Amino acid sequence: EFIKYCKQHKFHGLMADDAEYLAFDPPRFFSAHSLKLTMRQTLEAKEYIVPQLIEDLKLSKDKLCALLSLLGNFVLPQPELYDYYKRCGINQIISKVSGEEVVKKIVDSLQNLPPIKNNLDEIAAHILGHKDDKRVPKLKKSIQYYLDGTKDNAIKNKIKSPEKNKNNIKGKNDSLESPAGVDDFKQLGSETLNLNLQEKLLLDDNSESGSNTFHVNTQTSSLNQLSPNRSVEFHVPEVSIDVVNTAYERHTSGLMSTYLYHILIKAEIKLPVVLEDEINHEIPNIHLFYRQARQMVYGILFNLHHAHYLAKSNSSQKVELPVMQVREWIRDKTNMYKHCHLVKAEPLGWGVPTVHRLWFG
Numbered sequence: 001e002f003i004k005y006c007k008q009h010k011f012h013g014l015m016a017d018d019a020e021y022l023a024f025d026p027p028r029f030f031s032a033h034s035l036k037l038t039m040r041q042t043l044e045a046k047e048y049i050v051p052q053l054i055e056d057l058k059l060s061k062d063k064l065c066a067l068l069s070l071l072g073n074f075v076l077p078q079p080e081l082y083d084y085y086k087r088c089g090i091n092q093i094i095s096k097v098s099g100e101e102v103v104k105k106i107v108d109s110l111q112n113l114p115p116i117k118n119n120l121d122e123i124a125a126h127i128l129g130h131k132d133d134k135r136v137p138k139l140k141k142s143i144q145y146y147l148d149g150t151k152d153n154a155i156k157n158k159i160k161s162p163e164k165n166k167n168n169i170k171g172k173n174d175s176l177e178s179p180a181g182v183d184d185f186k187q188l189g190s191e192t193l194n195l196n197l198q199e200k201l202l203l204d205d206n207s208e209s210g211s212n213t214f215h216v217n218t219q220t221s222s223l224n225q226l227s228p229n230r231s232v233e234f235h236v237p238e239v240s241i242d243v244v245n246t247a248y249e250r251h252t253s254g255l256m257s258t259y260l261y262h263i264l265i266k267a268e269i270k271l272p273v274v275l276e277d278e279i280n281h282e283i284p285n286i287h288l289f290y291r292q293a294r295q296m297v298y299g300i301l302f303n304l305h306h307a308h309y310l311a312k313s314n315s316s317q318k319v320e321l322p323v324m325q326v327r328e329w330i331r332d333k334t335n336m337y338k339h340c341h342l343v344k345a346e347p348l349g350w351g352v353p354t355v356h357r358l359w360f361g
Helices: 002-008 019-024 050-057 061-070 078-087 099-110 120-128 136-149 241-252 258-266 291-301 304-313 355-360
Strands: 014-016 029-031 268-270 325-329 341-344
Touching (some): 002 014, 019 050, 019 136, 061 099, 061 120, 061 136, 078 099, 120 136, 241 258, 241 355, 258 268, 258 291, 291 304
Parallel strands (some): 014 029
Antiparallel strands (some): 325 341
16 A cells, blocks of 8 residues: 555655565665765665666566565564474574575575466465465465555555445435445544444533634533433434545545544544643643534534525524534543543534535535
8 A cells, every 4th residue: 555655646766674565666665774864964875776686586576475475474474484494494593594694595495486476375385385284374365465566466456446426425324325335444544433332322411512712611621421311312414425435535545634534424533542641730631622623623524504504594484403413532531432422513603615615616
């Protein structure tokens, strides 16, 4: 994903300290370890000439993927490969052997193997010594991970964004209808939230929405506290399918805050744990301090002004304006993400265009 991002946005190169990037054919590859600030007030780093490096190793692209897998990664950790290293002639503890020697020994063991792409099962079994070895599926998965990320395969394995359909609109209930392909990626970029509490959300009888000013009273800044005396039915506000599609595409490409997509499809946000001085009573919790600002952001995202305008224009009598709420999960000493706060979206006080108009004109 990182390499794909660099290529899509035409980055000139990549600075890192991990050999795995070699498999993904970066534009240019610089060593982060050698980065230094000189007396001439310039930044200098060493560049690895990747094509020359691969040529010197005398490896094809698929065998380079095997080499990187055999160096150990998150799929097949290095400790599980110690017996393989011994067969390659590395008899010392791997951490005490130079990286150059380890690479040379593994490369030598791969030289006489047939092409890997079409013989992945046989090659993995041959490398590990037996087809029934429990590590064979891991090695295959590891090699395939790098093969899928190479230049030739990157386009084939690109995640498709959900199809746009201007006539579809999200439903109002909890079982939010998602565009095709979105369900598998709802948890991307944000932590998994406990959605089992969706059925029963408890709201304090005395809770009131804050005003549009940013004044915070430390005794009442909690706004919407939880109480065991009253349950509240919760609905996800309607969102245009075009807005959801755009948010999804930008979310998966790392071009938008990870919070926005989750707010749009689930109407909830999980705020991170922060280090604060609990003894200081002059400054409230930072999440509570900025809650009124977030309420106005919710109002923009869910087109609160437009909803109020439609409610007023469609009835000559005094009507109850629609209320839109977002679940905020905040962790503190008394609430370890077990309960959420229902927070009302607030208008900005002036005619805000819909998100569709703000984004698409």
